[in-house]
Amino acid sequence: MPPVRRSPVRVLPLLLSVLLAGCGAPAPRDGAERDVRAAVADWSRMPPAELSGIPLEGWAYEVSAVRRDGAAATARAELRYRLSGYDAAAAGTAREVRLSRDGGRWHVTGDRPAPGALPQLWDQGPVAVVRGAHALVLGVGQQAGTLSEIAAEADRAVPAADAAWPGPWPGRAVVLVPGSLERMAELLGRPAAEYRGMGAVTTGRVGAAPAPADRVVVNPQGWGELSPAGRGVVLTHEVTHVATRAATTETTPQWLSEGFADWAAYRGTPATPEQAAPALARAVRRGEVPGELPRAQDFAFGGDPEALARAYEGAWLACRLIAGRWGEAALVDLYRRAGREPWPAAVRGALGMDPDALTKDWQEALRAEFR
Known part of the structure; x- marks a missing residue:
């Protein structure tokens, strides 16, 4: 908070002493x-x-x-x-x-x-440091080879996020690798069950105000269960959140934030909707086409994993549809507008349509993709 500036005034000494007493002047330190x-x-x-x-x-x-x-x-x-x-x-x-x-x-x-x-990473033990071209990786209780692999993956993720998001951002990432899922949860101040099965998460405040760099926090348990391709997708997704932080506000729909990060992660890969959205594909083929774009509560962890998967997959396919039909620049424009304008105005300004029409186009695209 900026300091309050007061103009100097002249007061009688007696009046000054009364004012100081009334305002509760701090007691002198012994x-x-x-x-x-x-x-x-x-x-x-x-x-x-x-x-x-x-x-x-x-x-x-x-x-x-x-x-x-x-x-x-x-x-x-x-x-x-x-x-x-x-x-x-x-x-x-x-x-x-x-x-x-x-x-x-x-x-x-x-x-x-x-x-x-919340504790700092060094509260959990000696910290090992690996520097990459675009990333700084700090780890506790990890093999040096694991940290080097994560640094190499982060060095690929940063340019991928940069290519998807043309807006200004530092173009570098800080990755924290605690010793266990439980230690990860300690750093984030949440129950470990919320992060079980996740490869990584990103911390940081949304908005354009100056702030420390976001931290990508790796879950070593979930990371170890991922394929090499999956690790690339997860880390690029999280680094994309770092890139878009300044343009993300409380008005940005969560499906757009998560879908854009997945779109950036899958962009340039050979992954198809059939491969990357299996839970949603199964639902659509059962005739369960979502009635609306994913809501914020649909991304909550700890519930039905199939429903969570459908939320992420649906968000990604919505962003994929926008980028494919209106162009990547329109998707970026929509993201920027959504952080500063009411949602209907953002959709009209970026895509020339109303939100209901966008939802219907997305539903039709799902039916066509997974028929």
Whole structure:
């Protein structure tokens, strides 16, 4: 939030003291608290040695509160840092720094995520670093060969996403590879069951405001179950979300966001609708043509896997239809408009039709494809 700028005014000293008292002026810090804050500042001047392989910059702990208990203290702080060459803005995370007093001096004994805050990857163990041409891969508990393979896949995924999305974006990706599905869930703050069977997910805020680079978080269990072709599709899908983040807002239909990412992932591959959309093909052949384009709730994990598959497949085929009939530029235009205009206006502006007509065309295309 930008600072509030106030014009200077002249007031009588007595009036000034009354105003300060009424506004609740902060209580002065005692010497012990000042010493604790100074100890944290000295300790946090640079990242710890065990993180030296990670390209960190702007590393700083800003203490917001101190709690003391005899010769022990805990400082609540906000850690700010960037991954050099990847983050457009500083990432932030709440930490608890523990200290002890020995010989009249305070010493930091460790830090951890503050209550309610998500852990960082390095909280889970030593971090291995692999740099690719377009990606930075950070892993814990993984073989070096696995991280190198993921980096090579990311280096293919970034140009594929760039070719599908002509809009401005950094053209690089940060990939986190925790040691297990459970560790992945810890990083994301969600139950592990929500990610079982998934190869990867992408974090990050939608919108055009400056933000740290999105992180693609790999599920090592799901990744290991994918074919080489499947790994390419999954990683390109996730990197495409990174590319389109600035154009994605709360008004962007989820089917368009997920369908576009799949369209980018399958673009240029020999995959056919029969191969890539088997669940939807089975449903259409049973006479179960969807009555509408997939809704946001249809993409929720933890429910019927067939229904989830149909949602992703239907979204992909809708974007494939648009790109094939109106052109790839029209699909990109629709995506951009959907992030800043009401949906009916976006469809009319990009495709020259109303949303109901688009839905009907999509339904007819499904019947024709899977008859």
